[in-house]
Amino acid sequence: MWKSGRGQLSLPLAVVALGAVLGAGVLAIASAPEGAQVAIWWPAGGIGVALLALTPRRWWWWLVPGVLVMTAAANLIEDRPLDLAVWLAVANASEAVVAATFLCWRRQGPPELAGLDAFVRLVVAAVLGGVTMAMIAAAGISALTDGSFVASVRSLALSHAASTLVVLPIVMAPRIHRRRRLVWELPVQLVALAAVTTVVFASGQDRSLEFLALPFLIWAALRFDVAILAWELAAFSVVVILASSQGRGPFGFDLERGQLSPLGLGAVLQAFVVVTTLMALPLAIGIEQNRRLLSRLSGSEKLTSATLDTTAALILVTDLYGEVVRVNDATTALTGYAEADLVGKDIWDMPFAPPGSTGYPAGLPVEVDAQASRETDLIPAGGGRLRVMWNTSYVLDERERPTYLVITGTDLTAERTAAGLTRHLLEAAVTTAMIGIDPRGLVTLFNTGAVNLLGYDAQDRVGTSFIDLLDPEEVERRCHGETGEAAFQQLVAEIGSAGVTKPRDWSWIASDGRRHTVSMTLSIAADTFAARIGYLCVGRDVTEARASQEMLIAALEKERLSVQRMKDLDEAKNEFVSTVSHELRTPVTSIVGYTEMLEDGSLVEPAPEQLPLLASIARNGQRLILLCDDLLTLSGIDSGAARWERNAVDLSTILAGAEDALRAQLAGRDLEVVVMAADEPIPVVGDRVQLERALTNLLSNAIKFTEDGGRIEVSARIQDGEACLTVSDTGIGVPVDEQDGLFERFFRSSTAQERAIQGTGLGLSIVAAIVATHGGRIDVRSAHLEGTTFTIRLPLARG
Structure with a gap:
């Protein structure tokens, strides 16, 4: 009913327990052997102790x-005198x-x-309760009846102590832990115990076999x-006492033969119950305590293992003789050696120890509650060296x-490397000044670069004001008249969210007064916790550099002026060329016109010897007109004054017109000209x-540059989404190293100059300008005496 021992009874359960006191008392008195003055067992006593x-x-x-009332009532129900019933109650x-007061003390x-100390408290409480009841009850029995005081004390003390020892463990036992073996083993054990108990305490069984039940309780x-x-134990005790009181089993047989009185039988039965309980119950408590301890140790071991294995530091555990008994995962990971390579070996024989090392890495502590620390090197299995x-x-x-002994190792390699690198950087920065400053503006670090720059001794500057290194007039002007620490606070106030100020030029004063x-x-x-500890300058x-910049700015300004002058000169040149070309074209046109009139005899019939001269004048005049047209074209392109139309043009239709225009140049020449027109329109805009x-x-x-017997091909096509116009010849070609200047004005190849081929060098520059204006490009493929191929590529007109 109240099986827990881990909480207090509610009011309804307390009332039920009082009823149990009455019922158990009535049952105990009713089952007492005939002629017994008291019950040989009193479970109501244990129930009463448990209740309180x-x-x-x-x-x-x-x-x-x-x-008290329930106990008195139980005695009165069984026709005991009122005075004796009250005395016993x-x-x-x-x-x-x-007993309850002792059990619940504090x-x-x-x-x-859960432990033997609680069992000892239970035994003492049972003895105290049994002795208390026996002394009081025996006094009443001897006073009110003719019963023996000593016999009553012996019987009642054992009876009530046994009652407490049997009943109280039910409410004091720890909570049952469900285990798989209970499914089959517990029923087997219960059946075996019941069978043996039935056989031992059966009617007519007079052999002393009561010990046979003990192994099953064990x-x-x-x-x-x-x-x-x-x-x-409680059930076994009830069965033994009830069976024996009815004359069954070895104890009941002795009662029937008269070898035991009812009080003696009670004493023997209670002694048997007490001894059985004292044998089995401590064993169960000890095993339960051991089970809990093992469970706690297992949990602690798992926790320890998890802690060790999740710790980033190296951890080695050795016995007092130096033999390694445990290592964590970090040790195997950092050293590269498996656990089997380390456990079982002496600490001074570790494979990762540096050559020549002996003993413990950090030595042994002087006192048992002290520590020993030291830095050493560690050689991992994969090579290299760590600082630990x-x-x-x-x-x-x-x-x-x-x-x-627990040995822990912290890998300081990265930290020492970083510290060494920082120290190296500070010492190696011979041209960069690095100055550490505390929050008050005092110098804490003055590196080699600062010493080389300003000429001060580093130790002399530590502890002085950083502001003293700057030009005071510049500090006063930029810091709104502040000086000293207030000026420094103005400087650090400019530090932005990125934690650094923008680079700014300042005048620093060296030890010799130079700026x-x-x-x-x-x-x-x-x-580490973002607490500001100072500043770094x-x-x-x-x-x-600033002097060079000023010189460079001055030189750039001069260059800008020179470029502007050249631009002005270029514009003046273009204007001059345009003007001269206009002025030159008019008289040349007149000369050519009059020459043609003289040639065809419109004025007078020329003499035969004059015709070659007039033809020469006309030919050279035409050359001058073409030159003027070329110059005017280039001048218009440069100045942006040229206004060209933007119409849809079929590129394949211009091939025939170009061939007709050059027919005069082909007169008297032995050249094969092949024109390959496209089968489909080639639309462009231009x-x-x-x-x-x-x-x-082209x-x-x-x-001009193809010798007689050569071949010229002209083709138009669509290729790779572009309109292509190609002019190819088998002429003298252009040397590869001279092709970079091919489209520059007045360019003449060395081959053309050697062969004294006439030309102004403006034709290809005009072609390049026309192609560029149309958004296209021109490619050339040529070599000395290997012919030339020009390809004009223009964007196709969108449909």
């Missing part, structure tokens, strides 16, 4: 009288108060039977929980005696006249 132990003290004022109530409820103590054993900080300390037992222009930044120096001497001019210039060059 499991209820609050503030309830005892009515529970104690309740126990007082004794039972006193027993319950004494605690809420009885202790849990079985329960070894294999099951304390609570299960407590119930089995080792700490050695003892593990002490509960008596403060050392049992193990240096320094590009300076200030940044925040913070610790980084300065670079830019005195020469100025038809200018495109024809570009093609004419064909003119091909005729």
